[in-house]
Structures are given as C-alpha cells and as structure tokens.
Amino acid sequence: MNNNLLNNGFIPNQELYHNNQSSYVEGYLKGNIGKKIELHASFCDSIEWRDSVFTGVLHNVGKDYVVLRDRQNDYIIWSIYIDYIIITNN
Numbered sequence: 001m002n003n004n005l006l007n008n009g010f011i012p013n014q015e016l017y018h019n020n021q022s023s024y025v026e027g028y029l030k031g032n033i034g035k036k037i038e039l040h041a042s043f044c045d046s047i048e049w050r051d052s053v054f055t056g057v058l059h060n061v062g063k064d065y066v067v068l069r070d071r072q073n074d075y076i077i078w079s080i081y082i083d084y085i086i087i088t089n090n
Contacts, residue, residue: 029061029085038086039068041077058087 037058043049054077056070066082068075 023063026061026063029058029066032087033058033061036088037068038088039066039077040083040085041081042083043081 035058037056039054041052041054043052054068054070054075056068056075058066059069059074060067064079066077066079066085068077
C-alpha cells in the first residue's frame with residue numbers, strides 16, 4: 001500500500017472510527033435503559049426469524065448490540081439486524 005496516501009489523508013485513519021466515544025444512538029438508548037421498548041429486527045437469511053418484533057425492557061446497550069429482557073428471556077440483538085426501536089414513555 002502506498003504510504004503517501006495514508007499520510008495525505010486520502011485513506012482515513014481507523015482511530016477516527018474506533019474511538020472510545022459513544023455514538024449518538026448508543027447514548028440515547030443508554031439514557032432509556034429500564035424503559036419498555038418494541039424492537040423491530042430483520043434477519044434476511046433466516047426463514048423462521050425473517051422479520052421479528054421483540055417487546056420487553058431495555059436492559060443494556062453496547063456499541064453494536066442491544067440487550068432486551070422480557071418475563072422469560074434475555075435477548076442480545078446485534079445492531080446490524082435492528083430496523084427500528086419504539087420506546088414507550090409510560
């Protein structure tokens with residue numbers, strides 16, 4: 001690889017993308033831990049789980065996942081599968 005491209009800024013430095021700061025969405029979701037949510041996810045390669053809706057309490061949030069807890073189960077859903085999340089304010 002040509003080091004001149006790296007030094008001239010044509011190829012972004014990975015540190016810009018892998019810093020320790022939270023994303024806006026991650027920070028917003030962390031502020032809503034403990035609230036009831038409805039998480040809509042699509043698993044395009046699965047026949048049984050193609051389009052799924054998970055309802056429960058937002059338990060934890062990471063850079064690339066959401067943990068949702070209902071009365072019987074805990075679900076770890078990777079962010080790449082999440083379509084959208086509805087947060088209930090009651």
